[in-house]
Amino acid sequence: MTSAPPDQPQRLPWHIVDLFAGPGGLDLGAEVLGIPSIGIEWDDDAVATRLAAGLRTVHGDVRFFGPDHPDFKDCTVLAGGPPCQTFSIAGSGSGRKAFDLVTGFIHRMHAWYTREKAGMNGETWEDIQRELDKLEDERTGLVLQPLRWIFEAMLRPRHEENEPRPFDVIVLEQVPSVIEVWHEYEKVLKAVGYQTSAKVYHTEQYGVPQTRRRAVLVARHTEIPKDFLAATHHQYRKGVRAGEVVSGGREPWVSMAGALRDVYACVEEATPRTMPFCVVSNYGSGGDPKARGRRESDQPSATITGKWKRNRIVGLDARETEMERLSNEEAGVFQTFPYRYPWRGNDQAQQIGNAVPPWFGVHVLSAALDHGIPQDARGELLRWRSRAGEQGVPADTDTDTDTQA
Template sequence: MTSAPPVETRRGQFRIVDLFAGPGGLDLAADVLGIPSIGIEWDDDAVATRIAAGLPTVHGDVRLFGPDHPDFEECNVLAGGPPCQTFSIAGSGSGRKALEDVTKFIQRMHAWYEREKAGRKGETWEDIQRELEKLDDERTGLVLQPLRWVFEAMLRPRHGGDEPRPFDVIVLEQVPSAIEVWHQYEKVLKAVGYHAVARVFHTEQYGVPQTRRRAVLVARRTEIPEHFLPPTHQQYRKGVAPADTLFGGRESWVSMETALRHVYARGLVEEAAQRAEPFCVVSNYGSGGDPKARGRRESDKPSATITGKWKRNRIVSRGEPEREMDRLSNEEAGVFQSFPYRYPWRGNDQAQQIGNAVPPRFGVHVLSAALDLGIPGDDVWDRLLLWTVRTPGQATPAEAAAQA
């Protein structure tokens, strides 16, 4: 039996195109893994951050591009996090209606693909697109763009080629309520020859110092293990101390204090800017339906979910009497999202960029599992922690490590 090629060889086989790429969480994950990626992003501010970080970027609308564009002709991995705000209210009437609309469009797109493949006439993508443009919220239609890319890659030759080149791997990530959409994707992708799995994951179970749930879809040409993306850390439960790692083999979740200490220990923060005492984050949102009962999370726990409104949260001391402390900086909030402390946030509404981003550490785990690279080692996490913007021609972190 032929053994699998070494991990370094497999890394070199992949090129990622990242749709709705945002400020670069998934592309940064690819970077520390040594995998080339290029992102498409329309938001000026997120693009400014990406450019400052040196991430390859196409500034534009995903709907105006496809896999046959010259910039993406070598890409064999499709990734992305299409806007899914319309499904964040899935329990409401509008949320259910959005899901029903998307399900019908997914079925129509599958039928369009099968007709095109068989050379039969019928409803075209242009017909479907015109109907999508009539929806009340255009974001409902944007969630279908990755599926369009998948089908176009299966139907049409890439730039300069003679035969269609389907994507080898597909990775999509969004808020937990998007899982129903991913399940619809899952059915269709299996019908056209992919192995696929869609699940909701807890990011603190992968070393992110934050409790955040994400819906992930992975599809690929090869089989996917039943226990795909096994957790490396324990799940955080309020009032429950982490178990001894001897019982289950998983590390404890990572607290805010621990995440900041790792940064301080590497000399990345001037002493005057370091938090020298325990603190508590007091949420801007009420708890249990009571606007006066603000959620609280002590610094020896993982951060609560970093949303786009995190700047509204207060930081107070844990001593008596309680006193106000400096609120989180962009750099600190980025660390709780598992970004490097010195990640170059740019443009306006940086808080929203940080809150919307894919946590890079979680992205590393997802890409490693999807591309069958194995569980990331300490060298990968060191590259992420110590990541800095590269000058033109400078080796990537993975290249530099290989040369050392």
Template sequence: MSNAPSDQPQRGHFHLVDLFAGPGGLDLAAEILNIPSIGIEWDDDAVATRLAAGLPTEPGDVRLFGPGNPGFEDCNVLAGGPPCQTFSIAGSGSGRKALDLVTGFIHRMHAWYEREKAGKRGETWEDIQQALDKLDDVRTGLVLQPLRWVFEAMLRPRHGRETPEPFEVIVLEQVPAVIEVWHEYEKVLRAVGYKTYAKVFHTEQYGVPQTRRRAVLVARYDEFPKHFLSATHQQYRKGAAPVEGLFAGGRGAWVSMENALDDVYKHVDEADRRAVPFCVVSNYGSGGDPKARGRRVSDQPSATITGKWKRNRIVSADSRETEMERLSNEEAGVFQSFPYRYPWRGNDQAQQIGNAVPPRFGVHVLSAALALDPPGDDVWERLLCWRPKQAEEDDPATAGAETPA
């Protein structure tokens, strides 16, 4: 079922800039929706992956760019997933301790914007940036860079324009702990005219074959629909079997690892088929016990694909627990909802995969944020069968190989 005719005029109106774009999960979602995008990314390995995927990219540090730079003049949608290491449960935790500090910076930035708008003198953005650079972990302050872009777009004309043009839509995502930061964002965004919506979402409720929680903030000038970003699949609960067919609210069963791989095998002839059933044994402890390794059987969604997923063991799902080959890049990418042959490049591809926005979730978020029709089967077919626009120049047999350090 195609939904292109009804929303194509509106779809063509948007142009997205993706801060901290990583290997391209959100940009791929935009491409699937036929929305132009450009991503800013500083990591050379992620840039290599993006370029192999044919995604427009501006290499460099987000702090050195702004909406007034050439190349961003047509962008009216601001998106971003700032680095999450200091906010992540698996990280040092310094970001969580700094939430009050970050909140203070958010309101300092709002005060800076109001002074600039009124033509008054006072603390400048350079003063604020210098203070941010003095934080114990500078990555913590990067979560504030999207807000700087928002305010600069509202204060100064972009390259080649005569008057300031605010971003029409803002889409930000992070680990769940950052929802408190997004709520503070909401206060200042509402004060400058935006309508906002922030919530922690479960990605398996949007067809991603993985349980992953993400804090999402969407801001726009128009009102939000009553049922904004409604779930399409049921939530996974430990020990519960999937409900076949549709249940309350028209939601389908969550997608298992087996389901996701079966979909690939139907469309990708060269895929290496994995024997099922299998069990993924996590490298992490469960329930506070480091010896109690978490387990997911292949008829369940994958556990969260972190940057350390290569450490997880794969065993047969029987009493013998025979060791099997560990997940490949292609399989881990599929559990993140990337196409099977997504061209991962550079070093530490596992970290790239683990850090990425699941494209399928990205399609849902962008469709809702931009008020497009809900994605139909044709959209998911394009994602499943996606290939880079330009033919691969290297040997397909080595396309997934790691680049030597």
């Protein structure tokens, strides 16, 4: 791991607990930054991938754990991407009802924390959890789990000077529609002493070869500047080609072809793809051929969803000759996973589509923790190999520990 320059200040001993950790995108970003992390994940397939990648993992349900669990008591950073509803949280109808329901629970949780801190009687977390358990869609309750962890950490008794403190930094991310939930989180987090920032970001503006929007909430005890998480690359504009991007102090966005060429330069065993090509997607088209999305290889990929295997790959000749569809390795590369990342288990396409792009994770964590990005971090990610099985690194075996805290 490349160390930070000697003129940089000494960093705090960050240690991340990643809730709903998935196959490991954020944890891989932490690894590139040299920050220890441990993820909680219940899905057997995602856990198999994480273990094959050598990532520290607790296999279980986030609801059965808390910050006092032995595996997490030394963690200073809370991160995670709780599952979102299948409908738009900001829309009308059922989406608006879900948002109103979540908002009510957020403020009830703040009231619970306030009473507990003051030693007063009233509604407890157990009372709230019983109501959440009765909800038709359990994901409504899961989006509240990070807030429970935050409040429980703040309520921990501190009998010794070296006892763990409340989380120093909080980093949460999800699809853009969850930004309204993050804004409600902001209200209660500010009320208990955190500085916050919640915004929707375009991942191609951080060197991810894909147009993907993510709602990110960061909270910490120190001030968050206005230029927090400043973009390093241009935003993609429909129809613009790689050679047409004007600099303006930022780098051009990364194209699919550019990302693959970087892989071929670093990974000898990578299988080169014939270029140029075009990705034709039915996503969001309703079956209408005229509405099919098209991205050529000198443009960023469209959002990699769990349905990316449906996309056709065609040549740019007049006949649009059919080419081999994307492999797991290539789809992972468009998410900025290393070509060698060991995808395991079933429904690997869904794992890839749901994951946090590791390189975006590098930028978010670096900004949130005021932690410099190592000079060769991108190259290190490209050249990455799993260390699973080495001394001190989890092996590719199941380590189920879903006991209650």
